[in-house]
Amino acid sequence: MHHSIEIHNLSYTYPDGQRALQGVSLNIRPDEKVALVGPNGAGKSTLILHLNGILDGQGQVEVCGLDVVKENFARVRALVGLVFQSPEDQLFSPTVFDDVAYGPLYQGLPVEQVQARVQEALAAVHMQGYERRVSHHLSMGEKKRIAIATVLSMEPEVLVLDEPTAGLDPRSRRSLIELLRELPMTMLVSTHDMLMVQELFPRMVIMDEGRVIADGPTQQLMDDEELLWAHGLEKPR
């Protein structure tokens, strides 16, 4: 039995000398749903970009039992569905169909299978019938859902989301939270939405200045208001 995500002593320095990660270690079991919180610039996004080799720092990263090293990048990218913060980045094709089909098509799956994957992915995010729509003209909430569908179509084992509720109105946010609750895979979600963390994630990891500050049951950490405050967070009321 392997962990879904195993990170050991990971460090990363940006080319301009900024030390974004300093010895981060983190293990996530299959089917676990974990929230990653911390102030802006804590290194959350940098950490996330290491999970499928977009960034390549010092240390060990293993995903679903595979070393995240150059030879495995292609395989790892199919296993880890990475949803970027801005759906504008995620949706780069003319139509919704093209975007959702990108992953399966890149993998070289036969056409019928690609069709089926797209239908399943759109159904999973409750966006059936949007295939021919132009991504550019969708609402923010719709774009977020399509962005998630674009990785679901790869049938990933792990879903990693960067600030999924940022910029959503309350109704879109609510329906996105319900969507995340329905999805069965292992999940690591970086967010500032502490209410969502409390509601959805049994486990919480606090990062600050490129380090893991605390890692434990959400309820327990939420009760330590001093700790939260020290790292730019606030307990929801």
Place this chain on the structure above:
Amino acid sequence: MHIHFLDPYREGSSPLHRLDARVKFILTLAFILTVALLPVGVWPVYVLLFSLSLSVEILSELGLGYVYKRSALALPFVLAALPLIFTLPGRSLWTTSLFGWTLSISQAGVERFASIGLKSWLSVQMAIVMTASTPFPELLVAMRALRIPRLLVAIFGLMWRYLFVFADETLRLIRARAARSGRAEQADLKTGGSLAWRARVAGGMAGNLFLRAFDRSDRIYMAMLARGYDGEVRSMPMRPIQPVGWFVLGTGLLLLVSLLGLALLLTV
């Protein structure tokens, strides 16, 4: 995660960095104009101009390696002058026949090609030194001071400001594509798709960037209107050029004019 490599400006405190941007701008233009006006094959003057550019580069403390590496950018453009070697009439140096064509290299052609190559290389070097030793906003101010149409300068400024935003956006898009470019578990599938499909995806990305740039320009314009923009670009009054600036400007222009005169004397 930002792109910095686009900005040619390099921090420094050399005499050249401290020189008034207006003086640098005029002298660079004058240098390029002089080089362009020089007749073909006045090698002594070329050597003098080269030593001038070399001294300016040493004075700028940018490092000769840096300037020469960047100036290699000019090389592909020089190739446009390559046919001259064969087409100019003159004493033939070497003749060959290719697919029934007779090609002959003339001495006049070689001289012309070498002159053009050398001249463009010198001009590019000066432009590199100017942009590397002057922050772009100061260059904009200099352009405005020299009565270049304000609207044009404003367009340069906006382009410069949003070029980086655009480059960042492109980088994020490419990153998002990489994140979804995976391999399935079955080993026998050919990953990557066909060339035509990949071209279509890249085309979609380009179209997307275009749409977003379009939207962004609308938003920027509205933000400008919201702050009272009425089509007229205003700017702060400029400091007068210091005596040192005038001195450098005068000496520089005099030097360039005398070099031009020398070249004319040599060709007569």
